Every structure is written in structure tokens, then in C-alpha cells.
Amino acid sequence: MDxxxxxxxxxxxxxxxADRDQLEAHGIGLEEARRQLGLLRDPPPKTNLxxxxxVGDGILPLPRGAEADRLxxxxxxxxxxxxxxxxxxxxxxxxxxxAELRTARVAGYPPSHPVxxxxxxxxxxxxxxxxxxxxxxxxxxxxxxxxxxxxxxDGEQRTALEEHLVEAAALAGGRGSAAVHFSVAVxxxxxxxxxxxDRLPVLEQRLGCRFDVTFSHQSPATDxxxxxxxxxxxxxxxxxxxxxxxxxxxxxxxxxNLQSLADRGVELVAIKNIDNxxxxxxxxxxxxAMGILAGMARELARASNRPARVCGxxxxxxxxxxxxxxxxxxxxxxxxxxxxxxxxxxxxxFVEANVPDFRVAGAAANAxxxxxxxxxxxxxxxxxxxxxxxxxxxxxxxxAILARSTHFNPVFLVCAALxxxxxxxxxEDYVDHDTSFIVRKSHGGRELTALERPGLWNGxxxxxxxxxxxxxxxxxxxxxxxFDLAGEEHQCGGxxx
Numbered sequence: 122m123d124x125x126x127x128x129x130x131x132x133x134x135x136x137x138x139a140d141r142d143q144l145e146a147h148g149i150g151l152e153e154a155r156r157q158l159g160l161l162r163d164p165p166p167k168t169n170l171x172x173x174x175x176v177g178d179g180i181l182p183l184p185r186g187a188e189a190d191r192l193x194x195x196x197x198x199x200x201x202x203x204x205x206x207x208x209x210x211x212x213x214x215x216x217x218x219x220a221e222l223r224t225a226r227v228a229g230y231p232p233s234h235p236v237x238x239x240x241x242x243x244x245x246x247x248x249x250x251x252x253x254x255x256x257x258x259x260x261x262x263x264x265x266x267x268x269x270x271x272x273x274x275d276g277e278q279r280t281a282l283e284e285h286l287v288e289a290a291a292l293a294g295g296r297g298s299a300a301v302h303f304s305v306a307v308x309x310x311x312x313x314x315x316x317x318x319d320r321l322p323v324l325e326q327r328l329g330c331r332f333d334v335t336f337s338h339q340s341p342a343t344d345x346x347x348x349x350x351x352x353x354x355x356x357x358x359x360x361x362x363x364x365x366x367x368x369x370x371x372x373x374x375x376x377x378n379l380q381s382l383a384d385r386g387v388e389l390v391a392i393k394n395i396d397n398x399x400x401x402x403x404x405x406x407x408x409x410a411m412g413i414l415a416g417m418a419r420e421l422a423r424a425s426n427r428p429a430r431v432c433g434x435x436x437x438x439x440x441x442x443x444x445x446x447x448x449x450x451x452x453x454x455x456x457x458x459x460x461x462x463x464x465x466x467x468x469x470x471f472v473e474a475n476v477p478d479f480r481v482a483g484a485a486a487n488a489x490x491x492x493x494x495x496x497x498x499x500x501x502x503x504x505x506x507x508x509x510x511x512x513x514x515x516x517x518x519x520x521a522i523l524a525r526s527t528h529f530n531p532v533f534l535v536c537a538a539l540x541x542x543x544x545x546x547x548x549e550d551y552v553d554h555d556t557s558f559i560v561r562k563s564h565g566g567r568e569l570t571a572l573e574r575p576g577l578w579n580g581x582x583x584x585x586x587x588x589x590x591x592x593x594x595x596x597x598x599x600x601x602x603x604f605d606l607a608g609e610e611h612q613c614g615g616x617x618x
Contacts, residue, residue, distance in 0.1 A: 134158065135353045140365055143451055147367055148342030157572050158583075161348045165555035167513040170501040173526040174445035179504050180434060180528060180589045184413055192416030193337035193409060196389075196535075197561045200293040203333070205298040205389040205415055205535075206382060207289045210375055210577075211266040211282065212309070212339060213395065218268070218603050222253055230254060243607035246280075248272035256603075267316055270606060271400040273613045280576050281600070282313070283320055284398040290330040291408045292415075300333040300387075307338050337381060341367075343374030347562070347571040355569045366564055371573030373581045376548055383538035383545035388422075389415050390536045391577070396600040397531060400613045407596040414535040414590060421586055422537030428546045429586040432506065432578065435597045443509070443530040443579065445589045446522070447502040450553070451470040504587045506530045506578050510558060527588075534578060536585075548581075556580025 134155060136144075144154050174180050186191055199205040225236040230253075232238075236495050240253045249256060260268050269278040279287075282303070289299040305313055317334060325331055344367045347355040356363035382390055391411055399407060414431045421616040422429040513519050538546050557580070558573035575581045599608040605611065 136365075139353065139362075143364055144346075144367075146156060147366070148340065149346075154346060157345050158348065158354065160554075160557055161346075161559065161570055161572050162352050163555065164559045167516075167519070168446075168507050168511040168556065169449040170507065170512060170519050170522040171242075171447040172451050172522060173528075174418060174434075174447055174504060174589055175527050176591055179447055180445060180591050182591055183371075183410065183593075189409075189413055189571045192420075193412040194416070194420055196412030196415030197292065197294055198573075199389050199396065199415055199419060200289075200299065200412075201297040203298060203300060204387070205292075205392045206302050206387050207266065207292075207392060207393065208302045208304075208379065208382065209266075209282075209393060209395050210372055211264060211303040211395045212306040213265050213307075215260060215263055215265045215268055215326075217601065218265060219257055221602060221604070222257055226257060239604065243604055246607040246612060247603070248606055248611075251279070264306065264312070265600075266305075266395045267309075267312055270398065270610060271613050272599065273400075280316065281395050281398055282316065282393065283324065284330055284400070285393070285395070286321075286324055286334075287328065287401055288398065288404050288408055288411075290324070290328045290332070291404060292412055293330055295329040296356055298333045300335075302335045302337065302382065304337050304339060304375055304376075310336060310338075327360075327561065336489065337378045339369065339374050340377055343370045343574060344368060344379060344542065345370045345572040345574070347564075347569040349570075350568055354526060355564070355571075357565075358565070366569070368562075368571055371558060373574030373579070375577050376552070376574075376581045379538065379577070380545070380548045383548070386539070386543070386545075388537065388539055389418055390538065391415060391532050392532060392536065394532045397533070397597060399595075399598055402614050403595070403610065406593055410533070410592050410596055414533075415483045417588065417590070418535040418537045421588060422539065423541050423553070425586040426540070427584060427586055428548060428551055428582070429537045429588075430578075430582055431535050431588045431590060433531065433592040433596070434528040435531050435533075435592050435594045437527055437529045438594065443506045443576075444526045445528055445530065446505060446507045446526065447509060448505045450474030450501070450503045450505070450583065488497075503583075504589060505583060506576075508558075508576065510560075511556060511579070526589065529597075530578065531592070531599075532578060533592060533596060535581075540567050551582065553580040553583035556583060583611070 136154065141151060176182060186485065196205070222240070225234045230237065237253060248271050251259060266282040268281050270281045270284060271279045286301060289301050289592055293299040303313065313336065321332055322397045347366055347368060349355045355366045358365050379390060410433060414433055418429055418431040421431060512523055538548060540546060552575055554575060556575040560573060561573050562569050562571050600606055
């Protein structure tokens with residue numbers, strides 16, 4: 122690091138000594154800054170889709186009967202033993218949730234405004250105890266995790282955070298300690314702690330389960346810089362002496378948080394988005410599915426020589442976002458060759474069932490498991506979750522493949538980042554940095570091009586052993602707009618519990 126600090130910045134970088142000091146104080150080294158600028162100025166190619174994954178071709182059906190009971194039992198056992206933790210990215214604010222109401226506020230809240238008319242029509246089905254005039258003031262800048270999602274017949278309001286706790290307790294079967302980890306913004310941590318201080322004792326007494334709740338923050342070192350229309354480093358003001366604009370690097374920045382859990386010896390990490398949760402009466406399908414995926418992930422990890430993930434996917438319903446595909450992947454991840462090995466034909470274990478096992482050689486520290494491998498195969502199709510923004514929609518062939526996709530990624534997965542001997546894998550070795558996201562944004566009225574790290578369940582897990590499993594659509598009830606909370610799937614029912 123001292124050598125990097127002493128190295129002079131060149132004119133071609135467009136960075137000054139003051140820029141270097143700013144970035145290093147932020148935890149971003151010179152070589153990392155140069156890597157980011159290189160990707161921004163010469164973006165990597167779009168993902169090359171081979172075909173959509175489908176049931177029988179990359180997507181397994183959810184196990185049923187005795188096999189489901191066996192896997193669910195293994196998942197519950199892991200939860201009860203403290204070997205499974207729920208990881209919920211929860212740093213996001215509710216700005217998008219209330220975007221429609223903000224348009225009414227800008228207009229001066231005229232009673233005839235269509236958004237206010239819609240709000241009044243939905244009001245009895247919404248979980249709030251205030252009207253639209255107070256709603257933005259009370260919750261407009263709050264994290265989505267701390268906003269009431271459900272209102273029970275006895276008047277109890279539950280936030281998204283609380284419903285995740287209830288669901289975690291159900292997977293543990295009301296026994297032992299349910300472990301839940303939230304990644305939160307530093308500025309909001311005290312609000313999370315205040316809510317837990319108030320509600321945890323109530324939930325623990327009613328559910329008969331203790332909670333082990335922990336927090337982490339997204340590291341500033343995972344933030345990224347941007348460029349302007351001329352390809353120069355973007356600054357907070359239109360002045361060459363102004364400070365660089367440094368932005369959060371997207372959810373792929375949470376790979377370090379996941380690494381920390383693995384380094385603690387956590388065997389299984391179940392990941393769900395904060396806004397995808399049901400009222401307690403309707404959580405059964407999600408609890409069962411997560412338990413089954415946990416059992417599958419445990420078995421897959423013990424048969425693999427790299428990190429493993431079992432990802433639930435749901436039938437597509439027109440939702441924009443990522444989905445499961447077979448992709449032609451570059452022949453290297455983090456400088457290591459992709460070594461392709463075809464598994465034998467499936468028999469009874471889901472580990473081999475219908476899905477070719479394409480293995481990626483990891484770093485030398487993780488490559489001593491003795492697994493055999495054939496020579497690298499350029500462009501060999503591999504299973505990946507791909508976002509629409511990663512696809513070249515101007516390519517008719519690629520657009521046609523996207524149009525044939527049948528399933529959607531709801532962010533419902535269980536990860537296993539420990540080797541069979543219990544050591545944590547170095548997850549950075551399995552990232553495909555060519556899947557970084559290039560996004561167009563603006564700041565202060567000026568256009569910019571920004572970089573986001575490979576998505577946590579996209580390129581950041583590109584080298585992981587992957588299985589997709591079809592889940593019922595009822596496990597996916599996201600809340601993107603305040604009006605989603607008025608939907609039938611978020612009503613608590615007459616019995617309330």
C-alpha cells in the first residue's frame with residue numbers, strides 16, 4: 122500500500138494528488154480507482170445468453186413428499202443449531218415506496234388528485250394509522266425495514282423487519298435462537314436498535330423463541346467513482362478542483378458482509394429482500410421453501426469444492442428484473458480458468474438432478490480439494506441470474522432469448538460459503554468483474570456514468586456452484602409502492618394470527 126501511495130498520478134487518469142488522498146481516506150486505493158475508470162471508459166461486453174433456464178433444463182422442481190420432509194428437517198435442524206442465519210439487506214430508504222404520494226404533495230395535495238383519490242379508496246386496507254398528509258412526514262425518509270407493512274385485527278402494526286423475525290422464528294420451529302442479520306445504513310442504525318428494544322421482548326415471549334439479531338454496514342471501500350460526458354472523473358461541482366463524487370457500489374458491495382458471516386463460521390446464509398415478506402398467516406409456504414433450500418444447500422456444499430447456492434425462482438408474471446439463464450461465460454473468473462466437469466447422469470440425489478455441474482477453479486488456497494477437472498472450455502454455458510440491464514436488447518437474438526424466459530429471480534436463496542472442512546472460502550475469488558453494472562445517472566443537473574459492482578446474486582456469485590429451484594409464486598409478494606400493501610396478499614385476515 123505504501124508503494125501505491127508513493128506512486129504519482131498520471132495525467133491520463135485525470136486524478137490529482139488531492140483526489141488520491143480523498144479516495145484513500147475512503148478506503149479506495151489507486152489501483153482500484155484505475156480499475157474503475159478503465160471499466161467506465163471501456164465497459165465490458167454484455168452477457169451472452171445461451172438460452173433461458175426452464176424446468177427440466179436448469180430449474181429443478183421443488184421437492185415434494187418424503188424428500189421435501191427430509192430436506193426441510195435438515196434446514197430446521199441447521200436453524201435450531203445456529204448454523205443458519207437469515208441475511209436481509211435493509212439499508213434501502215422508502216423513497217420509491219412513496220413516490221406517487223410525493224407527486225401529490227408537489228401538486229399541493231388537491232383532493233381531486235388521482236393519487237389521493239386512490240389512497241382514500243385503499244385506506245382501510247393500508248397498515249397506517251395516519252392520513253396521507255402525515256404519512257410522508259412520518260415515514261418518507263425512513264428505511265423500508267421500519268415502515269409498517271401489516272395491520273392485524275387487534276390493532277398491532279408490524280414493520281417489515283418484525284415480519285422477517287417472525288418468519289425466522291417459524292423456520293426454527295420456536296426452538297433455540299433464531300439468527301437474523303441486517304445490513305443497515307450507519308445513519309439509521311439507532312432507529313433499528315430502538316425498534317428492537319421495544320419489540321423483541323414482545324415477539325420472543327409470544328413466539329417462544331429468542332432472537333440473535335446482528336447488524337453490519339456496507340463498507341465505504343466498496344463505493345465507486347463516476348465519469349462525466351468527456352470521460353473525466355466526475356466531481357461534485359463543475360470545477361476541476363472540486364472533490365470527486367463517490368457513490369455506493371450497489372448490492373454487490375455486500376459480498377464483504379457475506380464474507381464476514383462465513384469467516385465467523387456460519388454454515389448457511391438465507392438471503393431475502395426486506396420488502397418481500399408476508400403477514401404471519403401466509404408465511405407457511407415461504408418458511409417451508411426456505412427450509413428445503415437450506416437442506417439442499419447443505420448437501421450441495423458438502424459435495425462441492427467451491428461456494429454453493431440454491432436459488433429459488435418463481436414463474437414470471439411480467440415483472441422486470443433478473444432471471445435464470447444459461448450463459449456463455451468468459452473462460453476466467455478473477456484470473457482463474459473455468460474448469461468444466463460434467464457430472465454423471467442423475468440418480469436420486471438432487472445434487473446431480475438434471476443439471477450439469479460446471480465447476481470453476483478457485484484460488485490456490487481453495488483448490489486443494491482434489492476435484493478433477495477437464496481443460497477450460499471457452500463459452501461453456503453456465504447457470505446464472507442475469508439482470509435485464511446486462512443483456513444487449515438491440516441484438517435480436519439476445520432479445521428473443523429474453524422473451525422466452527419463463528422464470529424470475531425473487532431473491533430467495535440459501536448460500537453455503539464454507540468448504541467441507543469448515544474453512545471459509547475467499548469469496549472475491551469467485552467474482553466475475555466483467556459483469557459490473559454501468560448505469561447512467563445525474564448529479565446537480567449534470568449527466569454521469571457510474572459503476573456498480575457485480576450484483577450480489579449475479580456476477581458476485583458467478584463462480585459459485587448453482588442450482589435453481591422453482592418455488593410457488595405466493596412466496597413473492599414485494600412491496601415497491603405503498604399501494605402494494607393494500608393487496609390481498611398483505612391483508613392479515615379475520616383471525617389475525
